[in-house]
Amino acid sequence: MILGFLRFSSVLRRITRKRHGVGKLMESVEENSSTNLADMPPVERTSETSHLVPPNSTSPPSYLNLASNLCALLFISIIIYCCFGDGVSLFSFHPSLMSLGWLMIMTSAINAITPGDLATEWMPIRLRSARHWVLQLLAVTIITIGFIVILSNKIINNKPHFVTLHAKFGLASLIFMSLTSLGDELSASVQKLPQPWLLMYADVIALVDGDKGRLTRRVHAWREALENGGLKLNVAKTEYMVCNNTDLTSLRIGDDTVERTDNFRYLGSVLDASGDIDRDIKARISAAWAKWREVTVVICDPKMPVKLKGQVYKTIIRPVLTYGSEAWPVLERHRQLLHVTEMNILRWMCGVTRKDHVWNTYIRGSLHILDIANKL
Template sequence: MKSGKAVGPDDIPVEVWKCLGEAAVEFLASLFNRVLESERMPEEWRRSVLVPITMKLWERVVEARLRKVVEICEQQYGFMPRKSTTDAISALRILMEKYRDGQRELHCVFVDLEKAYDRVPREELWYCMRKSGVAEKYVRVVQDMYERSRTVVRCAVGQTEEFKVEVGLHQGSALSPFLFAMVMDQLSEEVRQESLWTMMFADDIVICSESREQVEENLERWRFALERRGMKVSGSKTEYMCVNEREGSGTVRLQGEEVKKVQEFKYLGSTVQSNGECGKEVKKRVQAGWNGWRKVWGVLCERKISARIKGKVYRTVVRPAMLYGLETVSLRKRQESELEVAELKMLRFSLGVTRLDRIRNEYIRGTAHVGCLGDKVRETRLRWFGHVQRREKLVSRVRTSD
């Protein structure tokens, strides 16, 4: 666990356990063994404004045990080891590209769930754990975490009185993301097999089919499967997009109402367009870069700070925002140039240099120790290619499918 985490009601920071070394390991092992044997956690952990650090460590121990016995489907990218948003974005982009190249229609529905974390019924959680093969002892351990749990709401004028939390997963819990992935895996076990391609990142679901009727039917299956278990699909936020659309293909309906039809969609922070272009995504990356630059402009424009430090801050804060998801995008020279122009403008502002000073771009980059952005994009793309080559799961299968 990283240092600097906010402490819970027990006021024990994570740095205490790190400083104690082996003594902390022995004490925590003894404490966690007693909790596991008794299936009862300390009462102090049940009240949460912030989750106590020691409880977070206990949750991570339980999560590690559950991951050993629970197998989550390959379509789930959220909270899974060696998977990220880039995997899901890449799989979707490659799939859309293959259908465009083959001049075939691909119908995609981006499903949004209403308050997904807060709506998970506790009984469904226990059912899904048992169905996933979790030992009864660990089911009872997790049940104890949720038993008599209380919380408060903190605001500017103080905090409310305690109240019970009787539905949904715990917010801020280290265990909740995996429990949610397990619930989604069990609830979607039957319906995802009916879809041609289904991708999930936690509660962000993409359903893809070759015909509008088929994707509409699959959407209805998903709605029924989720709502009968206490989850709810948001009709107003669910959107539909068609690749290689023919005239008169219509739109998708959900419970008799038309789903909003779009030509572009922001999927996991990356804009995908039905026509395969990436111009809007490049503009979004430039905008994200400027947003990051403005957050740290006080440091970047401070004359007393060296150019090397400014370059390091830039590479840490601004450049990742500009590069996000670009390893999955085929950039043209013009679009790559657009990114580089924006980057050089930020660097010139940071170093207090204008174009009237007639200083070459190479000197600007050398002074700030910031390499060419185009080279960095190609580097991340090659790294991503190696990652996909080593994978035998869904991303690789999409890339090699016809």
């Protein structure tokens, strides 16, 4: 019960602090809506918390952890008094050891990695992690001793073992906790050892050559290198593209034939055999609209400052629309297509239609966004 109270208090404290942190962040956004995002106070993610906090800040002390420890200590004292008040027996050590291991030491182990704990807030993260593992192993040891005590008591008194639900639940809890503690400790120890193997994995690789014969030899050499490393070339997902129409033959890798294609996607860009970028631009436009739909609740909110909408667009949507544009041989029709797409997105963001007769220059000026054609 006390352990459950501790976990509930820890979750409640994290939720409260998370809402408080998000509230501060939103207030900062509203106050700086008339300035650039670069002028806003920086935030960072810490390894100890799951919410945004200002840099160099410390977690406020949590008195719930202290209260839970005091309640656990009081509860253990009552159990020890009841067990040893009328005399000492072998069974008297079982409730005492179990209560001490579960309620006191295991609770302290959980508090060691809980933000805001008074006893460990001043410690660095590595020291707090070491304290957590030491206390957890100590709790497992004490609980195991308590389990051996009750098992010995049943053997001495010739009583059946693991018949009641209490006994079965206690055994399952002990096994689960022991495997969890020892498994995490073993995993951390194995990661520190030198790795006796080398794993090579190739996700997407492109081989380019001006001669088909040399390309075939390079593919065979690549396939042999993969097989020597324990990997296998997936011929079904391998494609072959020729940038001229003179060679219509297919490419063979051993007994397998590589599928020939007129275009394929490589590292997010669509390459065409003709050298045109029409397919790539259409793919970029589709990706930009998909990204716009992900943030439409934010950037289409009429309560959001217009300038901040422009900052969000330039940070999230425009990079998707212009991805790979450094290598584009752009023509005027491509510039016009991207210009129309961007203006449609900006008008949706501002809630303006063509029937409102609002000029594009006014929309761009309000959002502080230059024409995308000037970025190509």
